[in-house]
Every structure is written in structure tokens, then in C-alpha cells.
Amino acid sequence: MKNLQKKDLLLISLMLFSLFFGAGNLIFPPFLGQSAGVATWKAMATFFITAVGFPVLGVVAVAKSGGLNNLSKRVNPIFASIFTVLIYLSIGPCLGIPRAGSLPFEMAVAPYLPDSISKTLALFLFTLVFFMVAYWLSLSPAKLVDRMGKILTPTLLFLIVFMFLGALFKPLGGYGEATGAYVDSPVVKGFLEGYLTMDTIAALNFGIVIALAIKSRGVKDEKQVVSYSIKAGIIAGTLLIVIYSMLAHLGATSGGRFGATKNGAQTLTNVTTHIFGSSGAVLLAAIFTLACLTTCVGLITSCSEYFCTLTNKISYKNWVRILALSSMSLANMGLTKILAISVPVLVAIYPIAIMLIVLAILDNLFKGDSTIYGLTILFTGAVSVVDALGQSGIKLEMVHDLFSRLPLYAEGLGWVFPALVGMFLGVVMSFGQQWVRLKLTNVKGDS
Known part of the structure; x- marks a missing residue:
């Protein structure tokens, strides 16, 4: 039984951090801080739950279950096929990857383009180079730990810490006033903002990557793989909390000095320009690009x-080519269209992903019982899908009116109560089935 060296555990943890930390993670905390102002830390407390806690638990759940497909099968084989493909498509070539390619351009390049240069052409050239580099790095997954853990992640962390230290030496001022939903319900708003990082969904993908990285270091025992996945998740999660706290503080002080902005990228632009002058744009561009690339x-x-597990006719390298090329094409749609699609998709599948992770973590109690898994996900999905349809402009009036009476529905958390009810009913029905089987067995034994 081989143990993982501390150095390798640290490198894998840094790789996991970099997998999670994209440009979305870079812009949401400062925007939260700028909008929440004096209520920043109330909002951040619950933001940490959906943006750090559940993603880390997701990595553990997938490692523990032997993959997302195995975990989803506990609900139903048909659900497993549909949900797993939907997760990989949404976080991958249909949404997550194109967003990662277009976001650094829109936030760190486009604002500084001269009028004489076509934005469409510039976006194409940027995404072409960006996805060529991503393609090259993805061709050798076994080398990801060294390339990301030793080079990309430390560089990214250094740049963010450098920006934060600059703000300490040249402070922006005090926290601004809370605005919008942060005035009355910063706790709920912070929880929902964590959705936008997409990390809980991404964790269902990254869990298998981390497990494979651990196994590539010679660790074969499944219990050890799960144990090291937990440790890597804790280290990566701690780093995320530290970096998010830095960014939220910058946003909160920025709100006090500059007032409201449209998004977190503008907030960071204000901060870096204040601290470093025009050269701050270069720093911000480097941070955005590295975060998105990893x-x-x-x-x-x-x-x-x-x-690759779905068909043996297409090799891993060909899938990398297909995904890089298709994602580059969709990235050229522009960030606005991509983000418009992302909100209803996240509203539909995020609650389901959260409850699937909760069930997996509690599986020592449930033993993979399909009744408990099935009813919990059914009740959760019923509300989240209707919510998503409403976000898309498709309102099922009678159903919507019924669901609107649920606790926390107006705050966007209407799925929580049905999820708990589904889990409770599943437990009751499961125990009832076991009791009936036990009675039938005793009756047969007596006869």
C-alpha cells in the first residue's frame, strides 16, 4: 500500500484549486463585496457554502462513488444517463468551456481595443490562441499535476496576492452601503451568488480527475484515494476561502470609493487602476487569462x-480536439449570449447536484437506497426545472402558483423544503419496505 507524499498532495491540491478557480470565481466575490458593502461578511458566510463547501464535498462524493455515473445510477439508470450527459455538456462544450474562453477577452482585452480594430476579429484571434494552448495542455492529462500545480497555479496566486497587498499599501477606503437584495437578505443572496461560480457542478466532473491524479502517483487502494481526495479538497477549499475573502474585501472598499459598477470585472478594473495606474490593466489581463485557462x-x-467511456471509436486526443474546436466556435458567440443561457441552466441543475452530493456524503446511512435517492431528486428537480423554465420565459401558471407558496420560493430556494420532504418520504418508504420484507421472511420461516 503506497502513501502519497506530502509534496504530491500539495501539488494535487493546487491543481484542484486551479480547476475550480476560473474567471467567474474572480469576478463574483468582488462584485458581491461592492454590492453588499457593510453586509459583505454576512453574505460571504453563505457564499462559502455554495462556492466552496459543496464543490469540495462534490469532489469527495464522486471519488467515493467511483464516478458521477455510478453516483447518478443510485437514482435511476435512465436518470444517470441523462443527468451525467447534461452535466458534462453544460459545464463543458455547451457553456462552461466557451465561457472560460470568452470571459478573459471581454473583461481584460475588449475594453482596451482601439476603435480601428474589429472586436469580432480580435475575439477570434484571442480564442484561437487561447484554445490552442488549452488543447496542448489537455493532451497529456498525466502531466497536469506538474504543469498546473508547479507553474500555472502558483503564478495565479502570486498575481492575486500582489494585487491585494497593493491595496493594503494604497487603501481604497471604508466599506460602502449595502444595495439591492443585500439590504434585507444578504445571507440568502450570498448563498444564491455561489451558484454562479458553477463549481458544485464542475466538482462532479473534477472528482474523477483528482482521483486519477492520485492514482497516477501510485496510490491504488480505493479508501486511500477517497482519503487523499478529502485532504486535497480541504486544502483547495481553504485556499479558495482565503482568495475569495481578499477579493470580497477589495470589492467592498471599492464600493465605498467608486460606487456601483455593472460587474465584478469593472470593480477589479477600478481597484487595479487605482493601485497600479494604467499598468494595472496588464496585471488584470494576466490574472483573468490564467484563471480561465486553468x-x-x-x-x-x-x-x-x-x-471516451461512451464510445471506443473516438480516442481521448480526438475528443480533446473536438471539444477545443467546438468550444472555440461557441466562445465567438460572445459572453453576453453565453451568460444569458447559463442562468436558467444553473437554476435547473444546481439544486439537483447539491442534493446528489448530500445523499452521497450520507450514503453510509442510506446504503445507495434507490427509493431515498429517487424521491429526493424527484422532489428537488420538480421545483428547480419549473424555476428554470420561468427564467427562460416559459411559465406554467398553475404549477408556478402552487410552488410559489413554498417556503423561500421568492428568494430562489423553493426547492429546499421539497428536497427535505422527498428525503424524509424516501427514508419512511425504505424502512417500510424493509419491515414488510422482514415480516414476510419471518412468516415463511414459521411455516
């Missing part, structure tokens, strides 16, 4: 690994 590579790798 996430993009992780998504291409995990999706290619999964699609």
Missing part, C-alpha cells in the same frame, strides 16, 4: 475522459 484545461480533460 479551468478550461480541467473541463476539457474531464469531459474528454468521460466521453
